[in-house]
Amino acid sequence: MILAALLLVTQVAAQxxxxxxxDPDTRSAVVAVLDSAxxxxxxxxxxxxxxxxxxxxxxxxxxxxxAVRRLAVDLGAARGALGTSAAAPELExxxxxxxxxxxxxxxxxxxxVRRPPLTMALSVLADLVASGVPADSAAAAVLALAPKARDAxxxxxxxxxxxxxxxxxxxxxxxxxxxxxxxxxxxxxxxGATNNANNPRPRSRP
Amino acid sequence: MRTLALIGLVCGVSVHALCAQVTANVEAGITDVxxxxxxxxxxxxxSPTMRWQHPGGRGFFSARGTYLQFQSGRRSIDxxxxxxxxxxxxxxxRGELGAAAGASDYxxxxxxxxxxxxxxxxxxxxxxxxxxxATMGRSSFGGxxxxxTVVAVGMWLLRTDKTMFVSVDRSFIGDTAYTDLRSSxxxxxxxxxxxxxxxxxxxxxxxxxxxxxxxxxTLTIGRxxxxxxxxxxxxxxxxxxxxxxxxxxxAVRLGRITVRTPATPVLSGNSRASxxxxxxxxxxxxxxxxxxxxxxxxxxxxxxGATVVEISGDFTDWRPVALSRSPTTADxxxxxxxxxxxxxxxxxxxxxxxxxxPGGTTRSADDYDGxxxxxxxx
Numbered sequence: 001m002i003l004a005a006l007l008l009v010t011q012v013a014a015q016x017x018x019x020x021x022x023d024p025d026t027r028s029a030v031v032a033v034l035d036s037a038x039x040x041x042x043x044x045x046x047x048x049x050x051x052x053x054x055x056x057x058x059x060x061x062x063x064x065x066x067a068v069r070r071l072a073v074d075l076g077a078a079r080g081a082l083g084t085s086a087a088a089p090e091l092e093x094x095x096x097x098x099x100x101x102x103x104x105x106x107x108x109x110x111x112x113v114r115r116p117p118l119t120m121a122l123s124v125l126a127d128l129v130a131s132g133v134p135a136d137s138a139a140a141a142v143l144a145l146a147p148k149a150r151d152a153x154x155x156x157x158x159x160x161x162x163x164x165x166x167x168x169x170x171x172x173x174x175x176x177x178x179x180x181x182x183x184x185x186x187x188x189x190x191x192g193a194t195n196n197a198n199n200p201r202p203r204s205r206p
Numbered sequence: 207m208r209t210l211a212l213i214g215l216v217c218g219v220s221v222h223a224l225c226a227q228v229t230a231n232v233e234a235g236i237t238d239v240x241x242x243x244x245x246x247x248x249x250x251x252x253s254p255t256m257r258w259q260h261p262g263g264r265g266f267f268s269a270r271g272t273y274l275q276f277q278s279g280r281r282s283i284d285x286x287x288x289x290x291x292x293x294x295x296x297x298x299x300r301g302e303l304g305a306a307a308g309a310s311d312y313x314x315x316x317x318x319x320x321x322x323x324x325x326x327x328x329x330x331x332x333x334x335x336x337x338x339x340a341t342m343g344r345s346s347f348g349g350x351x352x353x354x355t356v357v358a359v360g361m362w363l364l365r366t367d368k369t370m371f372v373s374v375d376r377s378f379i380g381d382t383a384y385t386d387l388r389s390s391x392x393x394x395x396x397x398x399x400x401x402x403x404x405x406x407x408x409x410x411x412x413x414x415x416x417x418x419x420x421x422x423x424t425l426t427i428g429r430x431x432x433x434x435x436x437x438x439x440x441x442x443x444x445x446x447x448x449x450x451x452x453x454x455x456x457a458v459r460l461g462r463i464t465v466r467t468p469a470t471p472v473l474s475g476n477s478r479a480s481x482x483x484x485x486x487x488x489x490x491x492x493x494x495x496x497x498x499x500x501x502x503x504x505x506x507x508x509x510x511g512a513t514v515v516e517i518s519g520d521f522t523d524w525r526p527v528a529l530s531r532s533p534t535t536a537d538x539x540x541x542x543x544x545x546x547x548x549x550x551x552x553x554x555x556x557x558x559x560x561x562x563x564p565g566g567t568t569r570s571a572d573d574y575d576g577x578x579x580x581x582x583x584x
Binding site: 018046049050052053054055056057059063066067070071088089092093096099100119120123126127130151152155164 | 294518520523524525526548549551553561568569570572573574576578580582584
């Protein structure tokens with residue numbers, strides 16, 4: 001039995017030598033999480049990276065295993081909201097948005113109103129919350145802009161909000177002001193602009 | 207100088223995350239100056255300058271001194287300081303309170319001093335703005351102090367690498383009164399900064415009148431050095447006691463050079479979020495990301511005083527990668543890596559210390575009792 005376990009671990013490690021940086025017990029537990037994730041069609045690269053991150057930071061095996069399990073669960077929740085066609089970057093961005101406080105319903109709504117990829121929209125949502133914007137306000141803003149705003153427009157919107165916050169505006173108010181003060185027109189929601197990240201508006205200095 | 211200082215503040219607001227904190231330098235040069243009513247004279251000068259800028263662009267404090275040794279053997283010395291604090295009022299409106307003070311002495315013959323406070327109301331948009339301002343204070347020539355009142359209105363406009371600025375101000379100093387019309391521009395590219403001011407003094411009573419213009423070129427030549435060439439004609443400043451004249455100056459500036467080139471626009475998280483945390487890490491290291499071709503990405507970490515800087519991230523399989531010190535920019539460490547488009551996590555470590563989330567990324571908890579920086583390559 002011990003020999004079989006050793007053979008199994010050795011085999012998996014050979015498949016992905018990066019996991020050799022983990023101690024055998026931790027590696028075994030992480031591999032189990034990876035196998036489970038793979039079985040249900042979740043991307044595993046981010047899970048591997050989360051384990052390697054823990055190894056680099058000197059985290060205990062228990063912490064690493066807990067982290068990868070939590071990530072796998074969150075990836076599953078993200079896929080549940082975005083659908084099985086969601087790409088790995090979208091799922092990773094969705095995990096960040098969920099952890100920031102966005103609800104699965106918001107993610108599902110976003111999927112319905114915006115053409116993929118949703119990576120940038122989800123990241124802007126997470127960034128706004130990280131800036132101090134209440135999660136519901138951030139979600140409302142992104143959902144309002146999402147149907148027609150380009151990725152570059154969303155980035156512009158986020159920068160404008162951050163700039164107002166940096167100048168002292170309350171985060172929620174900054175979001176609301178930027179959204180209501182013509183943002184829908186400026187950032188394309190009412191302008192018929194296409195979602196083309198390769199054709200951003202001319203940038204002014206941030 | 208007030209005009210250029212305000213341009214600097216405007217730029218500071220826009221790029222606050224790049225050029226915040228304290229900078230200081232010393233400028234040494236030679237000049238040929240001809241004050242109105244005097245013969246031309248050569249002079250050697252040395253000018254230390256210190257500037258503090260709020261990381262969020264909320265305000266600044268600046269102090270400068272100048273010692274001039276004329277070829278006649280006489281000398282002039284002056285010092286000045288000014289600062290401002292900006293506070294949001296509503297929507298696009300900002301309020302600014304400022305103060306300035308200074309003193310000068312020429313050959314123990316003439317001495318001036320002044321102090322003033324000013325209030326400004328700004329209307330600011332993304333790349334343009336305007337303001338109205340009122341200044342009150344006192345100016346003293348020897349023992350006699352005179353009241354100072356200045357009202358002003360101005361507009362500014364930002365373009366990618368240019369700043370343009372127009373203002374009109376009316377000054378009353380005792381019985382002297384004059385109006386200055388002024389327009390200035392600033393252009394920056396790579397290591398070169400060009401600045402220029404043109405203006406006219408009109409409707410003057412005791413303050414002289416005529417046109418004036420000044421230009422300067424600053425060329426960064428090393429990590430902490432720059433060459434500065436300037437020339438022009440400036441009007442009498444009755445408040446600070448400077449006499450109208452024309453000059454040509456060449457100088458070397460030594461110290462912290464704050465001219466930096468922003469990276470190609472890349473979604474790299476937000477600095478404000480970093481600043482809102484109590485951890486000092488955001489001010490210890492700041493990341494700039496520049497996409498080149500294909501997946502080739504240049505990462506630059508600004509971190510003052512470090513001897514070894516490493517990064518680690520999902521694009522390195524979380525193996526530490528040592529950065530190289532930039533040969534051209536002070537406190538900058540660089541690496542070029544192949545990083546695919548998408549969402550990425552990164553940490554920075556300096557001098558073997560703890561891993562930290564650099565400014566310029568979105569900081570988030572990392573599952574390991576620490577923080578990680580998140581950025582996207584679109």
